[in-house]
Amino acid sequence: MAEPQGVGVRKRALSATKAEEIQAVEQKFRKSQPDKPCHKPRDSLFTWNSGFNNFTGFVNWAFLLLSIGGLRLLLENFIKYGIRVDPIEWLYILVNGEGSECPTLILLLYHVVPVLLCLIIEKALSAEVVPNGLGMGTHVVNILSVILVPMVLIHVKEGFSLVGASTVCTMYSILFLKMWSYVQVNMWCRMSRQKTGKSSLRRQSVSLSNLRKEQQALNQERETSEVQNASLKQYPDNLNLRDLYYFILAPTLCYELNFAKTERIRKRFVFRRAFEVLAGTQIILAVIQQWMIPSVKNSLVPFSNMDYTVATERLLKLAIPNHLAWLIFFYIMFHSWMNLIGELLQFADRDFYADWWNAENIDVFWRNWNLPVHRWAIRHLYLPMLDMGYGRSTASMVVFFISAFFHEYMVSVPLKTYKIWAFMGMMGQLPLSHVSRFVCKRYGPRFGNIVVWSSIIIGQPLCIMMYYHDYMVIHHGSTIAEYVQV
Amino acid sequence: MAEPQGVGVRKRALSATKAEEIQAVEQKFRKSQPDKPCHKPRDSLFTWNSGFNNFTGFVNWAFLLLSIGGLRLLLENFIKYGIRVDPIEWLYILVNGEGSECPTLILLLYHVVPVLLCLIIEKALSAEVVPNGLGMGTHVVNILSVILVPMVLIHVKEGFSLVGASTVCTMYSILFLKMWSYVQVNMWCRMSRQKTGKSSLRRQSVSLSNLRKEQQALNQERETSEVQNASLKQYPDNLNLRDLYYFILAPTLCYELNFAKTERIRKRFVFRRAFEVLAGTQIILAVIQQWMIPSVKNSLVPFSNMDYTVATERLLKLAIPNHLAWLIFFYIMFHSWMNLIGELLQFADRDFYADWWNAENIDVFWRNWNLPVHRWAIRHLYLPMLDMGYGRSTASMVVFFISAFFHEYMVSVPLKTYKIWAFMGMMGQLPLSHVSRFVCKRYGPRFGNIVVWSSIIIGQPLCIMMYYHDYMVIHHGSTIAEYVQV
Numbered sequence: 023m024a025e026p027q028g029v030g031v032r033k034r035a036l037s038a039t040k041a042e043e044i045q046a047v048e049q050k051f052r053k054s055q056p057d058k059p060c061h062k063p064r065d066s067l068f069t070w071n072s073g074f075n076n077f078t079g080f081v082n083w084a085f086l087l088l089s090i091g092g093l094r095l096l097l098e099n100f101i102k103y104g105i106r107v108d109p110i111e112w113l114y115i116l117v118n119g120e121g122s123e124c125p126t127l128i129l130l131l132y133h134v135v136p137v138l139l140c141l142i143i144e145k146a147l148s149a150e151v152v153p154n155g156l157g158m159g160t161h162v163v164n165i166l167s168v169i170l171v172p173m174v175l176i177h178v179k180e181g182f183s184l185v186g187a188s189t190v191c192t193m194y195s196i197l198f199l200k201m202w203s204y205v206q207v208n209m210w211c212r213m214s215r216q217k218t219g220k221s222s223l224r225r226q227s228v229s230l231s232n233l234r235k236e237q238q239a240l241n242q243e244r245e246t247s248e249v250q251n252a253s254l255k256q257y258p259d260n261l262n263l264r265d266l267y268y269f270i271l272a273p274t275l276c277y278e279l280n281f282a283k284t285e286r287i288r289k290r291f292v293f294r295r296a297f298e299v300l301a302g303t304q305i306i307l308a309v310i311q312q313w314m315i316p317s318v319k320n321s322l323v324p325f326s327n328m329d330y331t332v333a334t335e336r337l338l339k340l341a342i343p344n345h346l347a348w349l350i351f352f353y354i355m356f357h358s359w360m361n362l363i364g365e366l367l368q369f370a371d372r373d374f375y376a377d378w379w380n381a382e383n384i385d386v387f388w389r390n391w392n393l394p395v396h397r398w399a400i401r402h403l404y405l406p407m408l409d410m411g412y413g414r415s416t417a418s419m420v421v422f423f424i425s426a427f428f429h430e431y432m433v434s435v436p437l438k439t440y441k442i443w444a445f446m447g448m449m450g451q452l453p454l455s456h457v458s459r460f461v462c463k464r465y466g467p468r469f470g471n472i473v474v475w476s477s478i479i480i481g482q483p484l485c486i487m488m489y490y491h492d493y494m495v496i497h498h499g500s501t502i503a504e505y506v507q508v
Numbered sequence: 509m510a511e512p513q514g515v516g517v518r519k520r521a522l523s524a525t526k527a528e529e530i531q532a533v534e535q536k537f538r539k540s541q542p543d544k545p546c547h548k549p550r551d552s553l554f555t556w557n558s559g560f561n562n563f564t565g566f567v568n569w570a571f572l573l574l575s576i577g578g579l580r581l582l583l584e585n586f587i588k589y590g591i592r593v594d595p596i597e598w599l600y601i602l603v604n605g606e607g608s609e610c611p612t613l614i615l616l617l618y619h620v621v622p623v624l625l626c627l628i629i630e631k632a633l634s635a636e637v638v639p640n641g642l643g644m645g646t647h648v649v650n651i652l653s654v655i656l657v658p659m660v661l662i663h664v665k666e667g668f669s670l671v672g673a674s675t676v677c678t679m680y681s682i683l684f685l686k687m688w689s690y691v692q693v694n695m696w697c698r699m700s701r702q703k704t705g706k707s708s709l710r711r712q713s714v715s716l717s718n719l720r721k722e723q724q725a726l727n728q729e730r731e732t733s734e735v736q737n738a739s740l741k742q743y744p745d746n747l748n749l750r751d752l753y754y755f756i757l758a759p760t761l762c763y764e765l766n767f768a769k770t771e772r773i774r775k776r777f778v779f780r781r782a783f784e785v786l787a788g789t790q791i792i793l794a795v796i797q798q799w800m801i802p803s804v805k806n807s808l809v810p811f812s813n814m815d816y817t818v819a820t821e822r823l824l825k826l827a828i829p830n831h832l833a834w835l836i837f838f839y840i841m842f843h844s845w846m847n848l849i850g851e852l853l854q855f856a857d858r859d860f861y862a863d864w865w866n867a868e869n870i871d872v873f874w875r876n877w878n879l880p881v882h883r884w885a886i887r888h889l890y891l892p893m894l895d896m897g898y899g900r901s902t903a904s905m906v907v908f909f910i911s912a913f914f915h916e917y918m919v920s921v922p923l924k925t926y927k928i929w930a931f932m933g934m935m936g937q938l939p940l941s942h943v944s945r946f947v948c949k950r951y952g953p954r955f956g957n958i959v960v961w962s963s964i965i966i967g968q969p970l971c972i973m974m975y976y977h978d979y980m981v982i983h984h985g986s987t988i989a990e991y992v993q994v
Contacts, residue, residue: 052740052766056700057693059764060887063856067863068843079865082957084570087828090965091577094824101821207543214542254537278545280538335587338580342573357554370549377553379565401546471568479576 126186187436295362302354382470612672673922781848788840868956
């Protein structure tokens, strides 16, 4: 447009205008003819040149097709197997187990012992009646016992049902992480008390009556500063059963002195979350009874025979209900249940999960899907290790291995098959992480996200089949051998 | 904030700031404590209050799950039926038919007769050697014969294969619409020539040699006006075989004197579209042989027995491959094939389809998915009827009934089963239109779109099953009766 662009450009511009002019006149002439012309030069929408990119209708299409496919599978399933949903069966499994002495319930009640022991040690350490080394040693033994006792008992003692043993293992894993957090936070508080070296704080540890007075004086000081922080606890005040059990019940694994609280319990919120938990659990149980158990049973022979086509078909058949059950489980566990408990305890921090469904690589998924565990790992393992002088990669690896251990623990102990499929599954996340990062960098976040989803949808049923296969071979080996030969 | 809002507001604002201040100080105090607090009041993402709405990951999830489900169905199908794809079988059906005399090819070649007849009548009308009434009457008979000849021949004569008969019916339907357009446009031109009443134009009809001279004079006139419109044809010049066959081959149903043309044929474009047509056709044939034929066969007995559960399962099972085949058919027909022909003929208007996949009600879908037919209906049926004084709703109804007739024609004639399922299917669009409009208005365009997709996905296989059922009952009634009783 400006002069420096030269004559050539202007000439072309001129001829372009002339061509346009000719076209316009031609168009006008065409319009003036009596044949009512209706065609003009245009590209089809699927042609790249058209610049058209509104394909939102296909998103609805995908969800609709998914629903239709699901509905058909449901019908096919009912025609083939009849109705297998039976809530009574679950009640029977839960209450009776395979034995008769309810070892599950006893083991669940036993948790009071390590918790009380932990509080007593902590009180002794706070009052400095026990040397630090001895106290921390006892803590370590006590916390390790939380993991080992159910492991040994379930292995040695008969009479645990699969569901009961799973519940026990999950509960004790959570308890382990909570007690670790409790002990570590109190240790930080003690260390800070020693460091500050204030006379007033030192005196607190000498006698409890003095401590109370100090506290009251401190409170009055704060009240005069017009801010009512009377409700905020300080270190040794927190060492009581009420505070500890609030933490053990609260939907978090990270202990702190003063949890953020809500002002009131919303009754409708509680009612809705409770309904979701009940309904969701029923749906999961129905999916397992009606859909997953027949699929897993049917997959046994092809898996043993190494018939890859049939085994893949079985795997994909299992993938859908398993994934569905996992999604519902995620929702009722991390949204409904934790929000319900949080609301009842007026626990204000409901950040239990981030948007893992948009994760563009495996690492982001693992960071986002289980925030209580992620927060615990960062606060109580990763950052302390960095403080101790370890490198970032070492700290990450330790976090990863502990996570892998707990996955294996919560699967292998109830099944009593000490195979390492779950552990291997977790280890498989390392190469997968590289793959998903590469895909994300090369083809964009959408494809990274698809890799993440694929690993979730396919990885889980693969592990389930491995375990089921090994479980059946161990417990009913001879019967299967006949089928396999046929 | 301003004074008129009163003291109450200011008071509340004041207390709000005070509460915030207290909270801030409390937060600061909590942070200063040695327990490294990590919780703060937050809502979960699935809670409405959180304001979070980025669920794009679930779109990838839906497409992935759809692919996995499809893959599993494919595997299941191969395990159950083996490989049934056989291109030779199609070739056999196409070339030999069930008889041996290739009546399909003869009927396809016969189309020259009505086309030539049409051109001769048109030339005679143009030269005014035949009175208008007689000419138009002959046109109507000629054009109706295009529809009736294949109908009668296929019904009377044995030896048409299903594929051959379908091809003939489709071709003759297209020819019918094209000839209607050709005759109507030429009629408009004649009417305009009569109306203008110019002496020069009147003289044209007297002798063809005079006409040529006139034309040359006109051309010179236009050349002097600096615009080269020499290539633009005017009315009686267009009446030649070359022009008529260009229109018959062109990917449009609307005749006009001067079609918009492209400057060159892009060889790579032609190659790609041709490849798409070949590959897409093979995929459709494979889907039909491998997936649809077994499904339809299996559905026969449940449909006869009125066993609703099994019949629904069969219907949904058929819906997926049928829909897939239809989608591929749409793409290769309306994008690949029409673009290929358009490119070869340098036909510039490639507007063969609009974005029907985003249609928020049935009417928008019918307007958008087949633009050549839609444009024809508007230009040659709807607007002329409005000109003739009919109301909009009457004109719409006539368009709709003619469309329904052609749907029925293209299905019933090849199958030789004069049931009205296709016609009923089209009639069903009327209440569906109301439903989709209501849903769209009530629940938003997304749900309107879902209703449209549902009707496409479910409606078609329902009709296919009805026809297949009736076809089998008519042709193999006694054999089925035994099955049904069992």
